[in-house]
Amino acid sequence: MDSLSIENAMNGLVNGRIRIPAFQRGFVWDADRVAFLMDSLYKGYPYGSLLFWRTKKPLRTEGKIGPYELPAKDPQYPIDYVLDGQQRLTSIFGVFQTTLPPMEVEGWLPIYFDLSAPEDAQESQFLALKDEEVDSNRHFPLNVLFDAPAYRAQTRNLEESTALRLDEMQKKFLQVSLPVQTFETEEPSQVAIVFERVNRLGTPLDALQLLAAWSWSEEFDLREQFELLSSELRPFGFDSVSEDPNLLLRCCAAVIAHDASPAALMSLRGATVRSRFQEIRNGIEGAIDFVKGNFHAASLKSIPFSTILVPxxxxxxxxxxxxxxxxxxxxxxxxxxxxxxxxxxRYSSGVLRNLKIDIEEMGVLRASENDSRLGEFACSVTPEFFLDNSLNVGTVNTKTFILLLARENPLSFVGGQPVALDEVLRDYNRSEYHHIYPREFLKDSPEINENALANFAFISAIDNKIIGGAPPSVYKARMDDGRFEEICDRAILPENTWNDNAEDFLKERAGLLVGKAQEVI
Known part of the structure; x- marks a missing residue:
């Protein structure tokens, strides 16, 4: 095993001989963990080795090191790419280097040696401090240890005993030898596999990081592909799919392996993901186009289960x-x-089992539409669905209810013009759904669940102000008389809506909503 001094490690990063490959995850350590690493280095405790991939073949894209944008340098071959130990190397670089300002300062704090802390085998003698927390008589900055003029300036006026103690501390860091293992190959695909296996033994990666490493090549970065797909979906309101990488990964596994389980995901071969990614893209885009065109689903948030996109x-x-x-x-x-x-x-429980069944049936439906048993599972809708569930735009039942209302292409409750469903459902703004029987009218009827789904319709904030807290029999006169019947039909309102009897209204409307649900299931 080779070794590397801190100074040589910093020089290697600045001059481009040591680099971070694009498939590495970003810097994730917090400042306190960085300070703890400094304590381990100071005390000579084990902290793990670095793993480098040495190659003469430069990569198309590379990452920065933590919050630091490394200067562009003409490559000097061979290059050592960091496969394992990025967090430690980034911490060391950030603590001791003085030439580069951080591009992102949030969460990154300078580290200080605490002169007042006793020598202790267990407790750390190093602290991450904000500027206002620093006591110059007690806290000594580590970023001057490898800058001789700055170090002399910091120690020139100190008492001899303190200066000698700091000299001893500096000497320990100057003598640190970072253990390094070097893996040499000119095959990048092998590197991704080594990277994935190493990280299984250390800090766990999420599924996207694993598959991104597994499928990575110079021409293909899975995370970049997902971000590109997201940007292309932005005009259609579905750019937030990039915020749900597990959904996208399940789609990958479903298309390639016809199984969305974690085991199926990790069994995918990188070359297969690369070669079939256009097929995966087409599948995701086709799924989104289908739910958007057939159910007025204008954003990922408006779909009751985002998992629906997988089959x-x-x-x-x-x-x-x-x-x-x-x-x-x-x-x-x-x-x-x-x-x-x-x-x-269906996807509230037994998700993987139900996904596997639905994925298989999707394949059957596409190949032979008459043989598919897609959707052959128990499903019933009763009035209680609309009476016992209260409106909460973040729940599956409310989202399902809203899409059921949207299916009728509702009209403005007062003006009679078509509701801009795409705009309303894209933002998923609660202000566009209001009580049919106003809360003010129901304030003396505590036995009535005023927030029951059956008491809501597409009523804009503007229309709701016009309606006010008046009883239905009164605000009825404020509605467009010429389109009144059509407004009521498209809002699925019973005839007794205007009788001012909330209990009878809720029961009757729940029955109508059940009828609409029965039509679609």
Missing amino acids: LSVFFAVEGSKSVKCTGHQRKMLERWFWRTCFAR
Whole structure:
């Protein structure tokens, strides 16, 4: 095993001989952990070795080191890419280097030697401090240890005993030897596999980091591909898919392995992910287009289960520039499955088991539409769904209810113009849903659940102000008389809405909503 001094490590990073490969995750240590590493270095405690990949072949993209943007340098071959120990190396660089300012200062604090702390085998003698916390008589900055003029300036006026103690401390850091193992190969695909295996033994990576390492090549970075896909979906309101990497990874595994389990995900071969990624993209884009076009789902947040996109991506996954054309029967099957999945809360439990069944049936439906049993699971809707569940825009039941209302293409409650569903559901703004029987009207009826789903409709904030807290029989006159019947029909309102009897109204409307639900499931 080779070794590397702190000074040589810093010089290697600045002059470009040591670099961070693009598939490495970012710096994740907090300042206190950095200070703890300094204490281990000072006391000679084991802290693990660095693992370098030495190659004459430069990578297309490379990462920065923590908050520092390294200067562009003409490469000097061979280059040592850091496979393991990035967090430690970044910490050491950030503590001792003085030439580069951090590009991001949040969370990054300078480290100080605490002169008042007793020599203790257990307790750390190093602290991460904000500027206002520093006591110059007690705290000595580590960033001057490798800068001789700065170190002399800091110690020139100190008492001899303190200066000697600091000299001894500096000497220990100057003599630190960082253990280094070097792995040499010109095959980047092997490097990604080594990186993944090493990190399984250390700090766990999330699934995206693992598969990104597994599938990485000079021409392909999975995280970059997901970010590109997200940017392309932005005009359609679905750019937030990049915030749910596990969803995207499940789509990858579902399309390639027809199984979205973690085991299937980690069994994927990197070359296969790269070669079939366009097929995966087509599947995800086709799934989003389907839910957007058929259910008014204008954003990821408006879908009751984002997991619904996983089986759908299997149905729409095709190679190249091709696209899947649904037959009428296939579309009806997919729509029925969507609604049954939502009303039955299919992905609230037994997710992997149910996903595997639905993924397999999606494949059958695409290959032979008459043989598929997609959606053949228990699902029933009762009036209690709309009476016992209260409106909460973050829940599955509320999202399902809102999409059911949107299916009727509702009109403005007062003006009669079409509701801008795409805009309302993209932002998923609660201010666009209001009580049919106003809370002010129900304040003396505590036995009535004023927030029951059955008491809500698409009523904008502006329309709600016009309605005010008046009883339905009164605010009825403020609605567009010419389109009144159509407004009521599209809002799924019973005739007794205007009788000012909340109990009878809720019971009657819940019955109508059940009828609409039965149509779709």
